[in-house]
Amino acid sequence: MPWKPKGKTKWIIGLVALAVVAFIGFRYWKGKKSALPEGIVSGNGRIEAKLADVAAKEPLRVREILVNEGDLVRPGQVVVRLDTTTLESSLAEANANVAATQEKLAVAQAGIVRQKSEIQLATIEVDRARRLVARGAGSQRDLDVRESELKTTRASLAEAEATLKTSQEEIEVARASAATIQTRINDATLRSPVTGRVLYRLAEPGEVLAPGGPALTILNLEDVYMEIFLPANEASRIRIGAEARLTADFEPDRSVPGYVSFVSPEAQFTPKQVETKSEREKLVFRVKLQVPRELAGRYVERIKTGIRGVGYVKVDPNAAWPSRLQNVITAEAEPH
Template identity: 85%
Template sequence: MPKLPKGKMKWVIGVIAIAIIAFIGFRYWKGKKSELPEGIVSGNGRLESKLADVSAKEPLRVKQILVNEGDLVKPGQVLVQLDTTTLESSLAEANANLAATQEKLAVAQAGIVKQKSEIELATIEAERARRLVSQGAGSQRDVDVRTSQLETTRASLAEAEATLKTSKQEIEVARANAATIQTRIADATLKSPVTGRVLYRLAEPGEVLSPGGPALTLVNLEDVFMEIFLPASEAARVKLGSEARLTVDFEPNRSIPGYVSFVSPEAQFTPKQVETKSEREKLVFRLKLQVPRELASRYVERIKTGIRGVGYVKVDPSAEWPSRLQNVITGESASR
């Protein structure tokens, strides 16, 4: 190979030296940029959300499922309709029993009115018979007969009043039975308890669900959080409610505001999927970084759980977030 002239060789070596220095400087600058200031700690995690099952309270056949996997649902939205044919028959029978009991009550009330009228008449006749005896114009036998009739009528009134009381109790029982069946029919219409997305469709029309058997599993998109693991020296400085930031791998330059909602009271080993083996050999504490519900509710159509990222926590309230964590997602940009 032909040798380069001395001057040109020095120029090439200089260029290479400058490139190496620039590379080292860039790595140093990048490392310093990614460093966290004193008072802020971090840990790897992933966005998670609580799950909610839409389940049957009693064994009924699935009549209709109104959503598919991936659909976004709102609280109170009807998701599944169960077959209530047998319950509706029971309700009709309960309503008929209630009507018969109410009719029995009306008869008892009418009987009481009649008995009270007869008591008034028997009282008048008994009093008249006593006056006649005192005047010597009547017999004691007539007084005894009238008095006996009055006592018999009073006994009949007491019996009618007892029947009336029983009828009222029977009406309350019949009403409660009808209301219970009506509630069971209402429970056969399964509604969404949360704002979320259908994760699994676990049943199809025609299947009979067991008591408590789920028809759907929903992801609650208003209850979003990230769990991270910190060593004892860092976790001991964390307080509930401490300010937090969450970032996801696909958009590391934007952060999600949050707060510490849980700090485990017990140490544990870091799960396998979080860190390297050497890191897992250390005891750590689990923290839960919660995304505010009002913020999560504005992003329900964009939230994807399971995405990996990093969670940051202020252990010193006076610490300042680095510039890369100050580009915070807010509700105002939710519609963009």
């Protein structure tokens, strides 16, 4: 005799069937809602920012580091000071050399003034001796002596002028040397090149940095982007400068406007942190979606790199963004 469900069992089966139908309907509605219109493609990625190293130009000992990991820094802000004791001693010596060459120059200038006065006197005496010889009141020997003294004085003037020129050149060299040392001292005060957040503190006071050795690594929060990976048929349709949108997983209904700044000319495997294993086995092209600098600069205190999200790109300029991507963050809006 066939089994027939009792009343209570019928209710349970009916509820289960209703739940299954509702679940399927929800999945269908969800899929339709998340479906992208023709002309728009998307890919998974994460928010990233360019890195900037704060490094020493020459080997010097770290005197103090003024920031910690996570601190927000601005362009020109002093973040590290290196020990310049040796350089300051060299600068004092160079400045003393400048002073010495300036004294030498002053002596040469005074010598020239003196030589010119002596030439004037010797010229007068030669003219007088010539007149005396012409009148028969003076000797030729006395005239010859006066003329010889005039030539000697003129030679001394030429020597003094050469000394003056040498002294001027020595002053320029000494000043250049002092300026070079001062520049090295200035370079020992390391400043942030960008607006960003300290990602790594790579040195501590007392350590000696090698030439070009970084003391800090800073995230440039005005150069923010997302890299997504698209198959060839989609990547080939993207143009540089194409309009884009970026969303974060924790706030998918709010997007950030952007644009395509780079499309890789070579195919590659998708990085393991972006897609599933099956997706990673496919060859794709890397596409970089750049956030406008003025917009990123407006929200530097809120930007967090490494956050997962989705990037959307218009492959058709005439395509319309779906409603969920029209709630965009703008530079004019107040950060909150």
